Amino acid sequence: MSASVTPAGVPVRTAKGFVLTVCCLLVILPFLAVISTSLADQQQVTAAGGYVLWPENPSLEAYRALFSGGVVTRAVAVSVGITVVGTTLSLACTTLLAYGLSRPGSYGSKPILMLLLFSLLFTPGIIPMYLTVKQLGLLDSYWSLILPTLINAFNVIVMRAFFLDLPQELLDSAKIDGAGELTILTRIVMPLSKAIMAVIGLFYAVAYWNSFFSALLYITDNEKYPLSLVLRTYVVNNATIGSGDTGAALPQQSLQMAMLVVSILPILCVYPFLQKHFAKGIMIGAVKG
Amino acid sequence: MxxxxxxxxxxxxxxxxxxxxxxxxxxxxxxxxxxxxxxxxxxxxxxxxxxxxxxxxxxxKDYQPYIGIADSPWVGLDNFQAIFSGDVVFLNALSNTLVISLLQLVFVFPLPIAVALLLNSLVSERFKRLVQSVLYLPHFMSWVIVVAIFQHMLGNAGMLNSFLSDHDLGSVSIIGNPSMFKELIVAQVIWKDTGWSTILFLAAMSRIDPALYEAAAVDGASRLRQLWHVTLPGIRSVVILLAILRLGDVLSVGFEQIILQQQAVGPGASEVLDTYVFNNAVGAGVWGGSAAAGLVKGVIGVILVLGANKVAHLFGERGVYQK
Known part of the structure; x- marks a missing residue:
């Protein structure tokens, strides 16, 4: 869609296309280099001075080494566990809370909504959060990676806006037919909201998979490190990945890149689904927030 | 039931x-x-x-972890001493925070507006969607991933330097160089979030009535004039809203992003308020002083948001909330 009536001339259009293409390359090239280097064999990596943009003899050697047990295997298991349990609980609590707030004028919904909105405007701060988690006895527990981020107020507001947009006549007629709140929620509201629930679930999943702050603050036992902290140790701080951890003599570069790919890949897989919906979700939130 | x-x-x-x-x-x-x-x-x-x-x-309080919050003795305003007497470490963290925030306000804030204007003016809907899909992607990567990618691209043994040395072009020291640290932080934020931040501006632009453009064209307005008189006024309230929210965050600059890279450049160049609070409390055990700094920071943040909102109201804008 061109916003204006008269289209721009050819030079201007070419310039625009060029600028945006360069922007895209700046994003794509690093990802390409990371993935290719993780797949390339040792000779090519050495010959190319550390990085390749296209693997000549792609092999999964680096991945086999990472998943043969040891630090990375365990970290992936922790991250997957946190993501699955966390997303399930988050989605359940978010849906219930959004539904509880989706009947304007219902008892108590106004103050609860205000509490929710104000929680968006400020964050409690690092030390108070740490002390709270400590008081609850959750330090070094996997729950510390889930409970503090269980509810994202913005997601609740987006979902509530979606629920408010459902045809109210449908809910009223169900009520007249004698359906209780829970029946309405599970039999009418949720089936109609599959799309928004899927998207918000994916947002939570990405957040849990990426979570770093909670792990840094609350987890000190490195047996319990999720993938993000392991990535920090081996890829950002360049600790050497010992042969005891991988059982193979591979270039560090390939192992580091493979580790990066392991943390990027799940996000790349869900990205198309996210992308289809998020612009819409954000707009609902912006209009009705 | x-x-x-x-x-x-x-x-x-x-x-x-x-x-x-x-x-x-x-x-x-x-x-x-x-x-x-x-x-x-x-x-x-x-x-x-x-x-x-x-x-x-x-x-x-003089908080001692082993006696607990309730039993630790009250000490009045002693913990605020470091802040108000101008402790060097604290002042360094404050000035780093403000410099990075200012750089972000100047370089990071306007960029998504420019990209959104570019995208909005594209004729080909398919090219536009393709560019959007690519540019939104880095937003979903965690800071650990972004920092790791930057190290491998721009580090001393990274891709850029191996390319430069292959062609006998010397080398550049970006990663681990304290004097480049702030620029690096800004560049990372730009890479990660510019695309994503265009969404709200694009949404605002799509709500502008096409009749306004037609009327402007009939009056003989060039494309640049239309941009100035129709598009920009159309997104003004969104820009102001986001500027207010940004102002409230002026004292928080990327905790995760900076703590990940602190080891390489040392605290002199990289300590900001959030990392100061974290390192002092969880690292060094100075709980009271760190909590005081955190509290002051939080209160100033709230005052800034409310103040900026007030100013927006004075100029007849809606701001974050209505009066």
């Missing part, structure tokens, strides 16, 4: 007739299942968003 025992309309009529107190109790009875639905989520919000505010109390 529980079924309403009378039709809704009749219940509401009965309610309207009842005295207020009974009406309230009736509403509570009617909505108790909705409330029960909200309860788990509300509990989490109260426990992890509001209850922690009580933890700020240790800013006024």
């Amino acid at each position: 529980v079924v309403l025992d009378k039709p809704v309309a009749a219940e509401e009529a009965a309610e309207a007739a009842a005295p207020p107190k009974r009406r309230r109790r009736g509403r509570l009875r009617r909505d108790r299942l909705l409330l029960a639905c909200a309860l788990p989520g509300l509990g989490v919000i109260l426990l992890f968003h509001y209850a922690p505010l009580l933890g700020h109390v240790i800013a006024f």
Whole structure:
């Protein structure tokens, strides 16, 4: 869609296309280099001075080494566990809370909504959060990676806006037919909201998979490190990945890149689904927030 | 599970007739299942968003982890000493924070607006969607991933330097170089979030009435004039809203991003308020002083948002909330 009536001339259009293409390359090239280097064999990596943009003899050697047990295997298991349990609980609590707030004028919904909105405007701060988690006895527990981020107020507001947009006549007629709140929620509201629930679930999943702050603050036992902290140790701080951890003599570069790919890949897989919906979700939130 | 025992309309009529107190109790009875639905989520919000505010109390105490919050002795304003007497470490963190924030305001804030204007003016819908898909992607990567990617691209043994040395072009020291640290931080934020930040501006642009452009064109306005007189005024309120929110965050600059890279450049160049609070408390055990710094930072943030909002109202804008 061109916003204006008269289209721009050819030079201007070419310039625009060029600028945006360069922007895209700046994003794509690093990802390409990371993935290719993780797949390339040792000779090519050495010959190319550390990085390749296209693997000549792609092999999964680096991945086999990472998943043969040891630090990375365990970290992936922790991250997957946190993501699955966390997303399930988050989605359940978010849906219930959004539904509880989706009947304007219902008892108590106004103050609860205000509490929710104000929680968006400020964050409690690092030390108070740490002390709270400590008081609850959750330090070094996997729950510390889930409970503090269980509810994202913005997601609740987006979902509530979606629920408010459902045809109210449908809910009223169900009520007249004698359906209780829970029946309405599970039999009418949720089936109609599959799309928004899927998207918000994916947002939570990405957040849990990426979570770093909670792990840094609350987890000190490195047996319990999720993938993000392991990535920090081996890829950002360049600790050497010992042969005891991988059982193979591979270039560090390939192992580091493979580790990066392991943390990027799940996000790349869900990205198309996210992308289809998020612009819409954000707009609902912006209009009705 | 529980079924309403009378039709809704009749219940509401009965309610309207009842005295207020009974009406309230009736509403509570009617909505108790909705409330029960909200309860788990509300509990989490109260426990992890509001209850922690009580933890700020240790800013006024000599907190000893092994005796607990309640039994630690009160010390009045002693913990604020470091802040108000101009402790060098604190001042360094404050100035780093402000410099990075200022750089972000100048370089990071306007960029998405420019990209959104470019995208909005594209004729080909397919090219536009392709560019959007690519540019939004880095937003979903965690800071660990972004920092790792930057190290491998721009580090001393990274891709850029190996390319430069292959062609005998010397080398550049970006990663681990304290004098480049702030620029690096800004570049990372730009790479990660510029695309994503265009969404709100694009949404605002799509709501502009096409008739305005037609009218402007009929009046002989060039494309640049249309941009100036139609598009920019159309997104003004979104820009102001985001600027206000940004101002409230002026004292928080990427905690995760910076703490990940602190080891390489040292605290002199990289310590900001959030990392100062974290390193001092969890690292060095100076709980009271760190909590005091955190509290001051939080209060200033709230004052800045409310103040900027007030200014927006004075200029006749909506701001974050209505008066």
